[in-house]
Amino acid sequence: GAGVSQSPSNKVTEKGKDVELRCDPISGHTALYWYRQRLGQGLEFLIYFQGNSAPDKSGLPSDRFSAERTGESVSTLTIQRTQQEDSAVYLCASSLRASGRSSYEQYFGPGTRLTVT
């Protein structure tokens, strides 16, 4: 079956512009995560969605970042007034259920490489 897809694969934007990144999770997966990965660094948790529950936004670095998910489908991550330090790869992952102590696997998309000039 289809895996997690993300679009666009690459995005170059000017400082101060808004960008929207999209994630299509695996069908039937209730849990969805967004991560940020700066060059040569580890994954940084941004936000977690579980079904229709309130998302955990504790990882969002500033109020310029927001994300939405409608039910158990597509999610969008929006960055307003982009800054150069926002340049990174943004990864989306989904899992059948919450992927923590339950050991459910997280399946990752290929990421969106964002470059802010």
Next chain:
Amino acid sequence: KNQVEQSPQSLIILEGKNCTLQCNYTVSPFSNLRWYKQDTGRGPVSLTIMTFSENTKSNGRYTATLDADTKQSSLHITASQLSDSASYICVVAPMDSNYQLIWGAGTKLIIKP
């Protein structure tokens, strides 16, 4: 503070050789420990998931070990291949959360012919 530290930061070995990557963690109590492989320009892919009660788990040429007493894990790669060139990431799931994961920074492995 929950942390996952990996060593070495990077490693270069010749094709066909074996290698072992290390992971030390302070997450306690923890539910499971995972190893992921991340190819350049791709998202991470799960290699193994071990619960706190497991000592070893294999996936082909990859064997992960876990010592919960010393809070250490290792990933052993046997008979390395060029396609093993990637970053290998150790991840620990704390017991007190059903969705949070603590990610290591990864070990960048380069296999040379």
